Amino acid sequence: MAAQSTVTKAPGEDAPERSGRTGRTGERDKRRSEGVVLNVFSHGFLVLWAIMIVLPLIWLALGSFKTDAQIGGSALSWPSNWHLDAFGRAWEKGIGGYFAHTLIVLVFSVPLTMLFGSMAAYVLARYPFTGNRVIYYFFVSGAMFPVFLALVPLFFMVKRFDMLNTYQGLILVYVAYSMPFTVFFMHSFFRTLPTAIHEAAVIDGASDTRIFFQVMLPMAKPGLISVGIFNVLGQWNQYILPAVLMQPQTSGEPERYMLTQGLIQLQYQMGYETDLPVLFAGATIAIIPMLAVYLSFQRQIQAGLTSATLK
Amino acid sequence: MSQVARSKGRAGFITGFLIAPLALYLTFVIWPYVQTFGYSFTNWSGQSPTFDFVGTDNYATLLKDEVFRGALWHNLLLLVFVPVVTILLALFFAFMVNAGGRSGAGGVRGVGGSRVYKVVYFFPQVLSLAILSVLFGAIYRSDEGGLLNGFLTRIGLIDAQHPVEWLNEPDFVLWALLFVVVWHGVGFYLVLFSAAMQSVPKDIYEAALLDGAGRAQTFFKVTLPLLWDSVQTAAVYLGIAAMDMFVLVSTMTSGQFGGGPDHHSEVMSTVLMRNFLYFGKSGYACAMGVVMLALTMILSIVTLRATRRERIEF
Numbered sequence: 263m264a265a266q267s268t269v270t271k272a273p274g275e276d277a278p279e280r281s282g283r284t285g286r287t288g289e290r291d292k293r294r295s296e297g298v299v300l301n302v303f304s305h306g307f308l309v310l311w312a313i314m315i316v317l318p319l320i321w322l323a324l325g326s327f328k329t330d331a332q333i334g335g336s337a338l339s340w341p342s343n344w345h346l347d348a349f350g351r352a353w354e355k356g357i358g359g360y361f362a363h364t365l366i367v368l369v370f371s372v373p374l375t376m377l378f379g380s381m382a383a384y385v386l387a388r389y390p391f392t393g394n395r396v397i398y399y400f401f402v403s404g405a406m407f408p409v410f411l412a413l414v415p416l417f418f419m420v421k422r423f424d425m426l427n428t429y430q431g432l433i434l435v436y437v438a439y440s441m442p443f444t445v446f447f448m449h450s451f452f453r454t455l456p457t458a459i460h461e462a463a464v465i466d467g468a469s470d471t472r473i474f475f476q477v478m479l480p481m482a483k484p485g486l487i488s489v490g491i492f493n494v495l496g497q498w499n500q501y502i503l504p505a506v507l508m509q510p511q512t513s514g515e516p517e518r519y520m521l522t523q524g525l526i527q528l529q530y531q532m533g534y535e536t537d538l539p540v541l542f543a544g545a546t547i548a549i550i551p552m553l554a555v556y557l558s559f560q561r562q563i564q565a566g567l568t569s570a571t572l573k
Numbered sequence: 574m575s576q577v578a579r580s581k582g583r584a585g586f587i588t589g590f591l592i593a594p595l596a597l598y599l600t601f602v603i604w605p606y607v608q609t610f611g612y613s614f615t616n617w618s619g620q621s622p623t624f625d626f627v628g629t630d631n632y633a634t635l636l637k638d639e640v641f642r643g644a645l646w647h648n649l650l651l652l653v654f655v656p657v658v659t660i661l662l663a664l665f666f667a668f669m670v671n672a673g674g675r676s677g678a679g680g681v682r683g684v685g686g687s688r689v690y691k692v693v694y695f696f697p698q699v700l701s702l703a704i705l706s707v708l709f710g711a712i713y714r715s716d717e718g719g720l721l722n723g724f725l726t727r728i729g730l731i732d733a734q735h736p737v738e739w740l741n742e743p744d745f746v747l748w749a750l751l752f753v754v755v756w757h758g759v760g761f762y763l764v765l766f767s768a769a770m771q772s773v774p775k776d777i778y779e780a781a782l783l784d785g786a787g788r789a790q791t792f793f794k795v796t797l798p799l800l801w802d803s804v805q806t807a808a809v810y811l812g813i814a815a816m817d818m819f820v821l822v823s824t825m826t827s828g829q830f831g832g833g834p835d836h837h838s839e840v841m842s843t844v845l846m847r848n849f850l851y852f853g854k855s856g857y858a859c860a861m862g863v864v865m866l867a868l869t870m871i872l873s874i875v876t877l878r879a880t881r882r883e884r885i886e887f
Contacts, residue, residue: 304669311666312693314756321720322708334716337723378594385590389583397591404602408816408869410842411862414619414855415608416601438601441594470586499701501820506850522703526824529707538711545707549700556699560692563699567761568768571806 319549325542326352333538348539349547355531357544360524367429367520368497371436375493376486378437379444380452384474386445387452388460398449404442409502417506426511427518432504436497443496444489447570451485452478488566491559498552501526521548612859619855631860641861644832644839647747648816651754651840652872656811659755660804663762666694668792670763671770691767694760702757702820709753710825713739740826743837750821750838754814762807769803770796805880812872816865817842841865 325333326348327341386398416435417426425431455478463473479486504520519527525548532541556563613631617624635641670687697705712720715738722736731737739749773796781795797804819842827833830847832840841861849858 308666308669308690311662311759312690315693315697315760318708318712318720322711325711334718336726337714337718337720338727378597381590382594385587389587391584391587397595400603401594401598404598406869406873407606408813408842408862408865410817410819410845411609411866412602412605413845413862414612414849414859415605417849418619419601419605434597435601438597441598441602445594470583471589474590495699499699499703501701501703522701525701525703525707529710529824541707542711545704548704552699552701552704553696556696557692560695564691564695564764565768567698568765571765571803571810 322542322549323546326539326546328539328542330536330538333542348543351537352528352540352544352547355528355540355544356519356524357521357528357547360519360521361547363429363518363524364498364521367432367436368494370429371433371440371497372490372493374433375437375440375444375497376490379441379489380448380479380482380486381474382441383445383448384452384478387449398445401445402442404439405446409439413502413506420507427508427515429518432507432520435503435507436500439503440493440496443570444493447489447492447566448482448485451482455481488562488569491555491563492566492570494555495552495563609859609862612856613863615856617856617859618853619849620853624856627856631857632864634857635860635864638844640832640836640839641841641844643836644841644844645864647838648818648840648868650747651751651815651818652812654751655754655758655815656808658751659758659762659811660807662755662759663766663807664797664800664804666690666759666763667766667770668796671767672788672792672796691760691764694763696760697757698761700757703824705753705757706821706824709749709821710740713749713825715739715741740838741834743834746826746834746838750818750825753821753825754818758811758814762811765803765807766800769800773799801880805877808876808880809873812876813869816869816872819843819846 321337324341327344328339329342332339332342382397382401386394386401420426420431420435423431425434459477459481460473463477468476499522500520501522504523508518508520508523510517525544528541528544532538614626614628615624616627616630670690700708714720714722715736717723717726717733717736719736719739721739722731725731726733726736737745739745777795777799778791781791786794818840822838822840822843823831823846825831826838828836829851830843832838832843832847841864845858845861845865848854848861
């Protein structure tokens with residue numbers, strides 16, 4: 263996918279000479295001045311939308327440095343205290359814990375998703391057998407259904423396994439719900455790998471399993487990275503599944519909220535306790551890792567997501 | 574190794590690799606999907622182990638449920654406006670970024686800094702909906718402390734004594750939520766359309782230019798038809814997002830699982846969750862899930878059919 267290349271130099275640079283030769287100089291001038299107007303015009307709109315994206319986020323971060331009264335007062339006031347205490351309070355109010363819970367789940371769920379997803383995708387992409395297509399469509403069709411369709415029975419299914427409000431329960435559910443996209447994406451990736459290398463490995467006497475782990479998986483690394491980032495983002499941002507599955511079931515049970523859930527919890531709490539700087543700081547803390555991940559991987563994220571949707 | 578032994582080993586390998594992913598997927602995704610249909614014909618509360626088969630009673634009740642009908646109407650409104658507004662804005666910006674630049678002697682090219690625009694615009698896409706909820710909850714605050722009210726007061730459009738309660742005005746609440754979805758989505762579709770625009774061979778533009786086509790003409794006669802596949806995909810994805818809306822509505826608006834004021838922002842998913850987790854009507858909630866599925870399917874098929882054009886190969 264060519265998402266990285268910056269500028270479309272659509273009609274080539276040699277166009278003016280040609281139009282000059284055919285004697286359409288006036289036309290060219292007209293088009294040039296139209297281009298200048300359009301350039302100002304387009305930059306105007308583009309800058310406006312960019313401000314509409316960036317400004318609210320900066321405003322939110324600044325709110326962490328305001329006092330509660332300042333937040334309730336004028337929205338456009340400049341923060342008065344540049345201390346980090348709201349961040350400290352937000353951390354104590356549970357953001358630290360929510361962070362840790364989310365990390366614990368993701369440390370297991372993302373590698374498991376990648377492993378299971380690639381295993382299934384690999385077999386489906388490279389081994390013809392009866393039922394291959396059926397199983398493939400089975401996996402991929404899951405992406406089409408609204409998660410709400412499954413929610414009620416899913417809750418009781420997890421309850422039957424005694425895994426409500428447990429990390430392992432949520433991990434398994436995350437892995438299962440990430441299958442459609444992972445299998446779909448990795449399937450198309452494994453199809454493009456050359457068969458010659460596979461044959462060479464077979465002749466060398468490597469088993470199917472070994473070929474997968476030592477030859478195919480390393481070769482699929484670019485694909486794995488794209489899907490991996492996508493799964494990290496998707497599972498990190500998941501809200502509905504933890505909201506239903508990660509609630510303390512009895513009064514003595516510890517809460518193991520995910521970050522998204524915890525943030526919403528904080529929103530309710532701080533509304534009552536009127537400590538809004540804490541809420542703003544909490545949201546800022548939640549945004550920072552996303553910003554860091556995004557800025558480091560934005561090429562892969564944009565390219566990966568668009569190529570997956572364009573296929 | 575004999576041929577028989579090898580094919581046996583291969584079957585074992587295939588099974589071994591498929592068994593765990595398939596088991597997990599069947600247990601937590603497919604089986605619950607299937608069960609929903611069964612439960613939707615019962616009066617199951619979710620608490621008691623016993624329940625009766627009530628036929629299509631749940632569906633009949635749904636048809637008469639004023640709250641659900643209102644929610645359905647709101648979903649349909651969003652279904653029209655979310656894709657249309659997002660796609661138009663994204664197409665506009667994509668064209669600006671890719672072809673709105675200063676005409677380098679007759680050529681159509683992207684604006685300077687197009688890469689920066691793409692990076693900035695895309696960012697909301699990686700933020701969780703929970704963060705959006707906190708952010709826009711603060712922006713739409715009902716007093717002068719909200720960014721929107723504060724700004725509008727400053728430029729004198731509204732009176733400081735009577736700020737607008739964006740999320741509590743029956744007439745505004747749905748549009749306020751719509752804006753959040755658009756704000757979140759435009760960047761992604763801009764990048765999607767840009768990628769599609771850049772995969773169009775340059776000589777097609779050159780030919781159009783030589784034939785004397787202007788920029789607007791180039792867009793409508795060349796770019797848009799070649800982009801049609803991506804627009805279609807975008808419409809389906811955005812439609813599915815507009816059918817959901819749970820996180821934003823349930824956390825930003827008033828009421829148990831959102832939907833306020835007075836059900837003016839109610840969507841099907843919030844009604845479903847309230848019936849399931851608050852009223853304990855699991856069977857009824859399952860019926861809503863089935864209706865949502867049916868509408869999603871219809872939506873996808875209709876979008877793909879209605880926007881079907883002759884496919885242009887390049």
